[in-house]
Amino acid sequence: MQTPYDPPMTPLxxxxxxxxxxxxxxxxxxxxxxxxxxxxxDCLIDRVKAAFPTALLVHRLDRDxxxxxxxxxxxxxxxxxxxxxQERRARKTYVARVAGRMEGKTGAVDLPLIVDWPNRPxxxxxxxxxxxxxxxxxxMKAADGESRVRLWPRTGRTHxxxxxxxxxxxxxxxxxxxAPDAGYPRMMLHAExxxxxxxxxxxxxxxxxxxxx
Numbered sequence: 001m002q003t004p005y006d007p008p009m010t011p012l013x014x015x016x017x018x019x020x021x022x023x024x025x026x027x028x029x030x031x032x033x034x035x036x037x038x039x040x041x042d043c044l045i046d047r048v049k050a051a052f053p054t055a056l057l058v059h060r061l062d063r064d065x066x067x068x069x070x071x072x073x074x075x076x077x078x079x080x081x082x083x084x085x086q087e088r089r090a091r092k093t094y095v096a097r098v099a100g101r102m103e104g105k106t107g108a109v110d111l112p113l114i115v116d117w118p119n120r121p122x123x124x125x126x127x128x129x130x131x132x133x134x135x136x137x138x139x140m141k142a143a144d145g146e147s148r149v150r151l152w153p154r155t156g157r158t159h160x161x162x163x164x165x166x167x168x169x170x171x172x173x174x175x176x177x178x179a180p181d182a183g184y185p186r187m188m189l190h191a192e193x194x195x196x197x198x199x200x201x202x203x204x205x206x207x208x209x210x211x212x213x
Contacts, residue, residue: 008028012024013027013209022052022070022073023071023194023207029064031044034046056075058081061191064174064176064186064187065191066186066190067211080197084197088154090195091196092193093150094190096189097172099171099172101142101146102142105138110134112130114126115158121159122159125167133157136154137149147170149165151165166179175189188213193209194206194207
């Protein structure tokens, strides 16, 4: 079950700014875009626009996921960046803490996903109607009944990392939808690095933010 919306009132954390793009670190607990209802109005895009009025949305992170997000500061930049995400040329790296000791150092989860309509916003694996979804992973370390892993989503489905880790039997710790009542202060999932090409120069850029857990 989703917890009540109480977004953190932390200052905007800008890690890159130029005349075309902006990269910031989204805190855990803050929506990327407004939800339905006045009580869900506070969100990262509105906070970004307060400081950078021309900012335009390119992609999203789940409310309870922290980490790097990039925004276009011109319509051209938004189109250019959005195409990179749609064509899977933007490279995303996540860090997570998951339940249990994972077997093997590396692997991949190739399971199709679809919304679980009676239990929205939950997603689920469905081999009949799900959309192709691929996640690669590497275990970094394991101790005290949990594992720290690095995750690379090769597709961009809703809740992909969360459902794929659950399907492996290693749900992300603190996940309010897929691993509730675990006693963790937050969901242990963080978008650590984002690699894109600059919309003007075409030069490859990498934005990083260390996981806070």
